[in-house]
Amino acid sequence: MRPPIQNISIRFLVLALGLLALSGCSRIDLAYRNLELLLPWYVQSYVELTDRQSALMRTRVKELKRWHCADELPVYAAWVRHVSEDLTQGTTVEQLEARYKEFQAALDRLYTQAAPHLAELLSSASAEQAEAVIASLEKRDEKFRTSWVELSRPELEAKYAEWMGKHLERWLGPLTEAQRQQVNAWSRSLVPTARQTLAYRQRWREALAQALRSGDRPEPLRRQLETLLSHPALLEPPSRAQDMTANRTRTWHLLMEVAATMTAEQRETLRQRTDALSQTLERMSCGQQRSRADAAPPSSG
16 A cells, blocks of 8 residues: 555645735735645645644645745735736736736746645555545535536526625725626626536546556656646636636626726725735745846736
8 A cells, every 4th residue: 555645735735825815815924824734724624634744744835835935925916016007007908818827827837836746745645545535526526516507597697796796895895886787797798617617627536536546656646646736727628718718808898897987995995905915925925035126927018
């Protein structure tokens, strides 16, 4: 039997390091500092870890955070400033899509950094631990099915509108009635992708299960897992990618409409909240600091 798994947390790790810092959470600095303590607690919901495994996981997270807080957080801070400027000064669909690609590139860098280490650790999973991980992913996908796939079209539209309204108000404060109507129109225009997303997630999970159950020697298995972890989009159906792109374009148009109708109070709220987030990210940065010009992502204008 292979030795127990050391770390199975690629998805949470990427989300925690990449998205936590851009979420607008008021205590992201506290969560980020304590990620190596939070991560083992989270992973216990997927598979039982020994004290030794938890300690090794904390070591891995610390190593990744050293790179991330030095090289990536300054980029995130600049990205937040640039998006705020785009929305307050006027923007285009092309500029917003470019900002999205910058964000996606940051996630891709994180996948690339984390995947080799996590694939090596995941390849050491015992049969029991591997099955526990797959079972947990199945439960996660079943929850996604009931939360999104099985909804009627009116229920989906209401959920889309509620989600977007909540996130816009996080940055702008209360929306005007006209802006709420813009959000409702946007929700009605979206192409539902939940069924395709579920099929994509199931395909990825099945590929992971097949790899873990293959009985391959550690090195071939590690390479296969690294590909799955660092390039999950390789399994994405082309139709889903097309629909997601179309929905993003609809979303960029919504953001442009909302930005054009922002009140003076909303503009000030956006400035204050993005400034606060950008400053927090800069304070969280560590190691060799880069200048603001060096940290700025490539121009999209």
